[in-house]
Amino acid sequence: IKLTSSLAGVTFANPLLNAAGVHCATPTELDEVLASAAGGVVTKSATLAPRDGNVRPRFQALPLGSINSMGLPNQGFDAYLAYACAHQQAATAPVILSLAGLSLADDLAMLRRVQESDFTGLVELNLSCPNVPGKPQVAYDFAAVTRVLDQAFQFFTKRLGIKLPPYLDLAQFDALAAILNRYPLAYVNAINSLGNGLVIDPLTERPVIRPKGGFGGIGGAYVKPTALANVRAWRQRLNPTIGIIGTGGVRTGTDVFEHLLCGADLVQVGTALATEGPAIFARLTRELTAVMATKGYQTLADFRGKLQVR
Numbered sequence: 001i002k003l004t005s006s007l008a009g010v011t012f013a014n015p016l017l018n019a020a021g022v023h024c025a026t027p028t029e030l031d032e033v034l035a036s037a038a039g040g041v042v043t044k045s046a047t048l049a050p051r052d053g054n055v056r057p058r059f060q061a062l063p064l065g066s067i068n069s070m071g072l073p074n075q076g077f078d079a080y081l082a083y084a085c086a087h088q089q090a091a092t093a094p095v096i097l098s099l100a101g102l103s104l105a106d107d108l109a110m111l112r113r114v115q116e117s118d119f120t121g122l123v124e125l126n127l128s129c130p131n132v133p134g135k136p137q138v139a140y141d142f143a144a145v146t147r148v149l150d151q152a153f154q155f156f157t158k159r160l161g162i163k164l165p166p167y168l169d170l171a172q173f174d175a176l177a178a179i180l181n182r183y184p185l186a187y188v189n190a191i192n193s194l195g196n197g198l199v200i201d202p203l204t205e206r207p208v209i210r211p212k213g214g215f216g217g218i219g220g221a222y223v224k225p226t227a228l229a230n231v232r233a234w235r236q237r238l239n240p241t242i243g244i245i246g247t248g249g250v251r252t253g254t255d256v257f258e259h260l261l262c263g264a265d266l267v268q269v270g271t272a273l274a275t276e277g278p279a280i281f282a283r284l285t286r287e288l289t290a291v292m293a294t295k296g297y298q299t300l301a302d303f304r305g306k307l308q309v310r
């Protein structure tokens, strides 16, 4: 049984990575993921300048998932570009460089720096980043998405993927796919956390996280059906040249199998990694292998995207 997978010409020994934001903000955390059974690692979404992020508590694990309003705490673009270039030299498992500019100008400035750098790996542009205040996040403002991609692909010739939040209306998939299919994207990563949930503690009568009045992104089991639907919807609508990373609700090998069945080329783990640590990747590869053995599949291609129509 082989778990190898490739995305935009980059080969992964297995399809499993961390989700940007989880266990990936420092070189130590990144090294721990690379030292684990993970097939690769994604950096915390970088902003141009380092950021402390929001006040704590800003993450809370829950029985069925998690809520977070981290506020983009990160060591800054230079630190993650240096890490990505160093590990490219060392020919370790692939490092995906995640970017989340606080403005269109910052997005373009970071992409220009990558374009001029020695980094030839995958870049993941987080489109859940804020837009102009008072407007929805970039990914929910299709004119803003068009603007970013139009300007990026004027000069960016390396491998660019985008991280998208969940969409809940089929007309949104149709409209956005028509836009995305115009660009030479390496992949689409679905989904980011389900935005602005609210978890409260009935004993203290307060939200469980402090920033934004307790509003935060929801992850974990809560979002798996939405994550699978987004993976499937994008696979059905995007050019086959655009790969798919499935993220959301992965805790077991069967969850990984379901994302692959819906069309994912790679699968990322957030909430469950935050609670279990990088050892989860050995468990997930073991469990995925067991599922495949039971079903008689030898490779991921034997079943990737082959969800049957009822």
Ligand SMILES: CC(C)(C)CCc1c(C(=O)O)[nH]c(=O)[nH]c1=O
Pocket: 021, 045, 068, 069, 070, 071, 072, 073, 100, 126, 128, 129, 130, 192, 193, 217
């Ligand atoms: C939510 C933003 C702060 C605008 C982007 C960074 C981010 C965060 C975060 O740093 O709060 N959390 C998520 O679950 N997803 C994200 O994309």
